[in-house]
Amino acid sequence: MxxxxxxxxxxxxxxxxxxxxxxxxxxxxxxxxxxxxxxxxxxxxxxxxxxxxxxxxxxxxxxxxxxxxxxxxxxxxxxxxxxxxxxxxxxxxxxxxxxxxxxxxxxxxxxxxxxxxxxxxxxxxxxxxxxLTRNHAHHYRGFAGTQWRLYGNTGELKPLLYTFRALLTGIHLMRSGEVSAHLPTLLTEVDAPAYLPDLIAAKADAEHGTATGLDGEAVARDVTELHGVLDEAQTRSRLPDAxxxxxxxxxxxxxxxxxx
CATH class of the missing domain: 3.30.460.10 (Beta Polymerase, domain 2)
Structure with a gap:
């Protein structure tokens, strides 16, 4: 190494x-x-x-x-x-x-x-x-959906951050043709909710800590909005179909x- x-x-x-x-x-x-x-x-x-x-x-x-x-x-x-x-x-x-x-x-x-x-x-x-193809958007859309449902069942920070990470990675990939999985970096490249850095900091304390102090309806709107951004980015993407x-x-x- x-x-x-x-x-x-x-x-x-x-x-x-x-x-x-x-x-x-x-x-x-x-x-x-x-x-x-x-x-x-x-x-x-x-x-x-x-x-x-x-x-x-x-x-x-x-x-x-x-x-x-x-x-x-x-x-x-x-x-x-x-x-x-x-x-x-x-x-x-x-x-x-x-x-x-x-x-x-x-x-x-x-x-x-x-x-x-x-x-x-x-x-x-x-x-x-x-x-790399525009169809990779399906992977990130599906993964985000799975993690969002898991968050709904557990209330843990981990699946919530995984949800946002998947959506932002997918959006960035569709727009740039590059794979970037690092959420703090993605926050500087894709418009995202302002509370995400605080969630990242909170998760540092425990792998299975719960998300507290969040407006559940606002978070749900943010997730839905990012799904829409991913859909649009896929439509506009210059990546090939195959x-x-x-x-x-x-x-x-x-x-x-x-x-x-």
Missing amino acids: TTATDDLLARAGLPVTDLRPDLAHAPGPLAFATVSGAHLYGFPSQDSDVDLRGVHVLPAEDLVGLHEPEETRTRMWERDGVELDLVTHDLRKFVRLMLRPNGYVLEQLLSPLVVHTSPLHTELAASAPGV ATALEGLHDLVVRARLTG
């Missing part, structure tokens, strides 16, 4: 600054591992766990034999009192997810909080513009598999 990445992780509020020893126990070769979740989104709590996401590369024999390949691997452990969660997909599965309107995997791929990287990671990241990187990604997967 570079010093720049160490500094970036420290600014993100991570309780650990070098996760490489933990990744050494990951099964199989990793193409990359990055930090996702609340740390990436810019509103971690003092008791947040660390979500690590990435890609591993299965050997060719695992895919052509009779056994079912382990396309998704999960490992959870604790270090210095902090819970860590590593989830990786095999390269082929991850690329297939990239080719869908799935903003989540693109956020992982392009996360600036890089714990482990490789030339393959660099190639995948370079291909990201070729998979991914253009299919063949290039196919070649990348084949080459990585045969030379890995």
Whole structure:
């Protein structure tokens, strides 16, 4: 991990600054591992766990034999009192997810909080513009809707911030063609309710703290209004209707598999 990445992780509020020893126990070769979740989104709590996401590369024999390949691997452990969660997909599965309107995997791929990287990671990241489409608005619209319903059931700050983060990421993507998942940065680029910085500050105290002192009707109006802004941004977006990187990604997967 570079010093720049160490500094970036420290600014993100991570309780650990070098996760490489933990990744050494990951099964199989990793193409990359990055930090996702609340740390990436810019509103971690003092008791947040660390979500690590990435890609591993299965050997060719695992895919052509009779056994079912382990396309998704999960490992959870604790270090210095902090819970860590590593989830990786095999390269082929991850690329297939990239080719869908799935903003989540693109956020992982392009996360600036890089714990482990490789030339393959660099190639995948370079291909990201070729998979971005106006249909990614559906992903962020749907994710925001799910989190809004969860907020309605729990009253917790976390799903409320996830709701706003998803909507603002979607709006920014439709307008700029760039994936940005960091809510504090998005607040400087997209018009958003003025109370969001206070909510971010409040969540720092507890991962599952409740939202207090809010005008529920006003918050609901704000969410509805941002849905409308996302709809308009999708209509006006210059992003294509379909991914253009299919063949290039196919070649990348084949080459990585045969030379890995």
